[in-house]
Amino acid sequence: MSDLESLQPPVSPLVRRAPSPAAAHAPKAKPDPRPMRIALGAGGLAALSALLTAIVMPPAKPMVQAPIADDPQNGQGAQQPPAGPGSTPGSTPGSVQRPVQYVQLLPGETAPPGARVIDATAAPGNATAATPAAGKKSASGAAKARPPAQKPGGAVTATAPPAAQPVAQPVPQATPQPVAVAATVAPPAPAPTPIVIKTTQSGKVVP
Amino acid sequence: MIAQERLLSPRRERAGAAQANLSRTEPIVPFSHAATSMGGRLVIHLDADSERRREGGRATAEAVARIESWAARLTRHSSTSDLSILNADPADEVSVRPTLAAALRAGRIATESSEGLTDITLLDARLAAEGANGGQPGAVPEAGASRAFDWSIAPGRHGSGIVRRPPGLRFDLDGVGKGWIADRALRFLAAWPSVVIDADGDLAIRCAAGRTWEVAVDDPRAPDTSLAVLRLTATHGVPGRWGVATSGISIHRWTVDGQARHHLIDPRSGLPAVTDVIQxxxxASSALRAETLAKAAVIAGSWAGLALLERARVQGAVILTDRGDVLAPPQTLALLGN
Structure with a gap:
C-alpha cells in the first residue's frame, strides 16, 4: 500500500477538488426581480395606452387649401396638389392658419365688400386659408386685394381681407381669426322631367 | 273586356306625368337619342346614369347606324334595297341575303300569329289603295283569295334564304319590318339592361328588375293627350321584355275618287279594311308581335279583334273605336299606371 500511495502524483495546492454533488445543487442567490417587473409593467402600460389612443382617435382630417387663397386668374391655387392627412399644405413655419367661412347668399343678395365670387361647387366644406407671414406677398394676398367679382349664374364667394397685424418672425403668436365670408348663390337644379315615351300610329308627328 | 271608365280618360299628359310620379316606383329618366329613320322618328332611350351617358351616346349612335343599314335593305321606297330587288325579280324562286331573309321569316310568323290578317304580300293592293297605277288594283287578289300563305322561304347558305312564291307576288314589310328592326336593335344593345327602341311609335322594351318604363298610349283625337299610361315594371327579380305597338287608320288616310282610303289592307278583300277601330x-312579348296583332285587331274590328287578342294571349291592349269607346282586355288593368 505504501508503494501505491507513492505512485499517486502529488496534488498541487492550486488544484481544487471538485465539489461534491450535494454542494452543486445548493440554492444560489438571485437578483431582486421587482425593479425589472416594475419596468416591464410600466412599458406595457405605455404600449397599451399608445394602442388605445391610435384606435380610438379619429383620423386627422386633411387640410384643404382654401380656394379663396387662390387667384383663379393666375391659376396658382389650382396647381396646388391636394394635401395628405395631417399635413397643412401651403403653411410654412411663418404662416398663420385662418379658417374661411363660406356663406350661401339667397338669390338676389350681393356679396359683401371684400367677398369674391366663386363657383357654388368650389367651396370645400373645411377650408383653411394660409396667410404668409409678414414680408411675404403671395398670390392669395393679391387675390384678397381685388374687389369682389360677381359671377353670372350664381355662385359667390368670399374673400379674405388682408392680414391686419404684422407677424413677427419666426413664429406668429396671433390666434387664427375668420378671414373671409364666402357666399354661394346657386339656383336649385331643376328636377329631371320624366320623358313621356309614347306609342303612336306610324307617321304621327310627336313634338 | 273592361269598361271605358276603368281606363284613362283623355287628359293632358302633364297631369299624367305628375300623377305617375306619385306611384310605386319612379319612372326611368332616360338618356335619349333621337334620329329620323324608316320614314319617321327613331328614338333610343337608355337608362344610363350620368357617368355612363357618354358611353350611352356612343352605343345609341352605333345602334342608329345599324338600324339605318337594316332599313336600307328592307324598304320598298328605294329601288336598290334588297326588298325592291326581290320584288323586281320575275322569278318565282329567288335567293335573298340574310337580313331580308330574316325579315321575311318574321313576316311569315306575323301572318301565322295574326291568323292571316297581317299579310306582307299586299304591296300591289297597298299601291292601289294609294292611287298608284291610276287606282287600278293591279295584282290585287280577288276577294277571299288571300295569298298570305302561298309563299315560303327556305334556308340558304350563311343565313340567306330562298324565296319561293307565285309569279308576280310582291312583298311590303311595312310595320312588320319596323317591329323586326326594333327587336333586333334591342338585342344589339344587350349590354344595357333598360332600353326602349322607339321605331316610329312601335316600341321594343327591355327593363331591368325593379325598374319601370312608362308608356303613354296616344289619343289620335286630340294632340298632347293620351288614352292610357302603361307602367311596364320588371318584377320577381328578372328583367322584363315587351313590345308595344300601335296601328290605326287615322294618320295614313286619303281620298281617291271621292272615297276615303287608308293603308291597312284587309287580305280577305284586298281593299282597305272596313272597321270600327280607329286605333x-x-x-306583347316583342315589338314584332305587338305590331302584328295591333294591325290585325284594326283590320278585324273591335269585337273580333278583342277575341283575336284574347286567343293570342297578349299582355294588354287598348282599342279606340269610331264610337269613342276605349276597350281593353282585363289583363290590361295590371299595366295601367293610373
Missing part, C-alpha cells in the same frame, strides 16, 4: 295598341 289599336297591343302589349
Amino acid at each position: 289599336a295598341t297591343v302589349v
Whole structure:
C-alpha cells in the first residue's frame, strides 16, 4: 500500500477538488426581480395606452387649401396638389392658419365688400386659408386685394381681407381669426322631367 | 273586356306625368337619342346614369347606324334595297341575303300569329289603295283569295334564304319590318339592361328588375293627350321584355275618287279594311308581335279583334273605336299606371 500511495502524483495546492454533488445543487442567490417587473409593467402600460389612443382617435382630417387663397386668374391655387392627412399644405413655419367661412347668399343678395365670387361647387366644406407671414406677398394676398367679382349664374364667394397685424418672425403668436365670408348663390337644379315615351300610329308627328 | 271608365280618360299628359310620379316606383329618366329613320322618328332611350351617358351616346349612335343599314335593305321606297330587288325579280324562286331573309321569316310568323290578317304580300293592293297605277288594283287578289300563305322561304347558305312564291307576288314589310328592326336593335344593345327602341311609335322594351318604363298610349283625337299610361315594371327579380305597338287608320288616310282610303289592307278583300277601330295598341312579348296583332285587331274590328287578342294571349291592349269607346282586355288593368 505504501508503494501505491507513492505512485499517486502529488496534488498541487492550486488544484481544487471538485465539489461534491450535494454542494452543486445548493440554492444560489438571485437578483431582486421587482425593479425589472416594475419596468416591464410600466412599458406595457405605455404600449397599451399608445394602442388605445391610435384606435380610438379619429383620423386627422386633411387640410384643404382654401380656394379663396387662390387667384383663379393666375391659376396658382389650382396647381396646388391636394394635401395628405395631417399635413397643412401651403403653411410654412411663418404662416398663420385662418379658417374661411363660406356663406350661401339667397338669390338676389350681393356679396359683401371684400367677398369674391366663386363657383357654388368650389367651396370645400373645411377650408383653411394660409396667410404668409409678414414680408411675404403671395398670390392669395393679391387675390384678397381685388374687389369682389360677381359671377353670372350664381355662385359667390368670399374673400379674405388682408392680414391686419404684422407677424413677427419666426413664429406668429396671433390666434387664427375668420378671414373671409364666402357666399354661394346657386339656383336649385331643376328636377329631371320624366320623358313621356309614347306609342303612336306610324307617321304621327310627336313634338 | 273592361269598361271605358276603368281606363284613362283623355287628359293632358302633364297631369299624367305628375300623377305617375306619385306611384310605386319612379319612372326611368332616360338618356335619349333621337334620329329620323324608316320614314319617321327613331328614338333610343337608355337608362344610363350620368357617368355612363357618354358611353350611352356612343352605343345609341352605333345602334342608329345599324338600324339605318337594316332599313336600307328592307324598304320598298328605294329601288336598290334588297326588298325592291326581290320584288323586281320575275322569278318565282329567288335567293335573298340574310337580313331580308330574316325579315321575311318574321313576316311569315306575323301572318301565322295574326291568323292571316297581317299579310306582307299586299304591296300591289297597298299601291292601289294609294292611287298608284291610276287606282287600278293591279295584282290585287280577288276577294277571299288571300295569298298570305302561298309563299315560303327556305334556308340558304350563311343565313340567306330562298324565296319561293307565285309569279308576280310582291312583298311590303311595312310595320312588320319596323317591329323586326326594333327587336333586333334591342338585342344589339344587350349590354344595357333598360332600353326602349322607339321605331316610329312601335316600341321594343327591355327593363331591368325593379325598374319601370312608362308608356303613354296616344289619343289620335286630340294632340298632347293620351288614352292610357302603361307602367311596364320588371318584377320577381328578372328583367322584363315587351313590345308595344300601335296601328290605326287615322294618320295614313286619303281620298281617291271621292272615297276615303287608308293603308291597312284587309287580305280577305284586298281593299282597305272596313272597321270600327280607329286605333289599336297591343302589349306583347316583342315589338314584332305587338305590331302584328295591333294591325290585325284594326283590320278585324273591335269585337273580333278583342277575341283575336284574347286567343293570342297578349299582355294588354287598348282599342279606340269610331264610337269613342276605349276597350281593353282585363289583363290590361295590371299595366295601367293610373
